[in-house]
Amino acid sequence: MTTVEEARAARDAKLDALHEQLTGAVESLVSGEDWKRALEFAARFRARSFNNTLLIFVQHQAAFESGRVPEPVPSYVAGFKQWQALGRQVSRGQSGYMILAPVTGRFASFTPKVAESWRRLGRFEKPKPGEAVRSRMVGVRPAYVWDVSQTAGDPIPAPPSPRLLEGEAPDGLWEGIARLVEAEGFSVLRVPHEGMIHGANGLTDFGARSVAVRENMPEGAQVKTLVHELAHVLLHGPDNVDATGHRGIGEVEADSVALMVAAAHGMDTSDYTVP
Numbered sequence: 001m002t003t004v005e006e007a008r009a010a011r012d013a014k015l016d017a018l019h020e021q022l023t024g025a026v027e028s029l030v031s032g033e034d035w036k037r038a039l040e041f042a043a044r045f046r047a048r049s050f051n052n053t054l055l056i057f058v059q060h061q062a063a064f065e066s067g068r069v070p071e072p073v074p075s076y077v078a079g080f081k082q083w084q085a086l087g088r089q090v091s092r093g094q095s096g097y098m099i100l101a102p103v104t105g106r107f108a109s110f111t112p113k114v115a116e117s118w119r120r121l122g123r124f125e126k127p128k129p130g131e132a133v134r135s136r137m138v139g140v141r142p143a144y145v146w147d148v149s150q151t152a153g154d155p156i157p158a159p160p161s162p163r164l165l166e167g168e169a170p171d172g173l174w175e176g177i178a179r180l181v182e183a184e185g186f187s188v189l190r191v192p193h194e195g196m197i198h199g200a201n202g203l204t205d206f207g208a209r210s211v212a213v214r215e216n217m218p219e220g221a222q223v224k225t226l227v228h229e230l231a232h233v234l235l236h237g238p239d240n241v242d243a244t245g246h247r248g249i250g251e252v253e254a255d256s257v258a259l260m261v262a263a264a265h266g267m268d269t270s271d272y273t274v275p
Contacts, residue, residue: 011141011142014098014142015100015141015142018055018098018099018100018142021055021058021059022055024058025054025055025057025058026054028058032273035256036269036272037057038054038057039256039259039260039263040259040260040263040269041053041056041057041073041074042260043259043260043263043264044263044264045077048077048099049100051100052099052100055099055100056074056077056097056147057073057074059097059098060072060073060074060097060147063097063150068094068095068150069149069150070149071149074147075147075148075149076148076156077097077146077147078145078146078148079143079146080096080144080146083146083153086154086156087154088148088151088152088154088156089153090146090150090151091151094146094150094151096146096150097144097147098142099142099143099145100140100142100143101141101142101143102139102140103139103140104135104136104138105120105121105135105138106121106133107133107135108128108131108132108133109131109132110128110131112132112134118134121133166220166268167220168218168219168220168267169220169222169223169265169267170265170267173223173265174222174223174226177223177226177227178226180230181211181229181233184233185209186210186211186233187210187211188210188211188213188226189210189213190212190213190215190222191212191213191214192215193214193215193216194214194216196212196214197212197214200214201213201217201221201225201228202229203229204229204232204233204236206237206238211229211230211233213225213229220262220268223262223267224258224262227257227261227262228254228255228258229254230257231256231257231258232250232254235253235254235257236250236253255272258272
């Protein structure tokens, strides 16, 4: 019989392997086109963490290369019981893709505004009268999911995938992104032409706390540029200790954010070329 220690060691070994696979996944996506496909896939699965979308993506590619699935990019991904609830069964011999599933714990406190006052409840422990109760993530565990191509059964309805006409942007997206920029303490400016911002499509000025976007390009391009500049605001400020300071890396990061937002909102991403 497996002991608790052996089970814990096996789980930790799986987690270590997943983290190694994540590191390898990022290192293997060396071409702009590979990275772009991974980002567009991640944008379709916004309920999953970016780490998990990468894990699914690279494991599916390996399954494709070994002939287990017909397409190189995953489409619909779910757990074993989720597929059963949809009237489908995982096909015999199909290995699942291992991902990091959250482990949550329940916490209670009489003074919820005091961070140090929260105590974790035992498995069957009930809170005391008057205590506030919250759940939060306390760790991760290995879990498995399968692509629809690894299952058989009832057909699944194809969700609509509206595409905007070239150059258009969804109503309200500019305003929504602008509010996020302004929430960081930056003003948003539209300038007549690129000559006013050193020939660029957009410019973030950390000294003046402003973001400028040129108006003489299509509406969709203006929105994508504003998202790109929002990424700079959030990721590359002089006070951000995690910023690399490398302009090339910063541009890839900002373009990646813009590509994912555009893909998530049905905008045309064909003009993206990630260096």
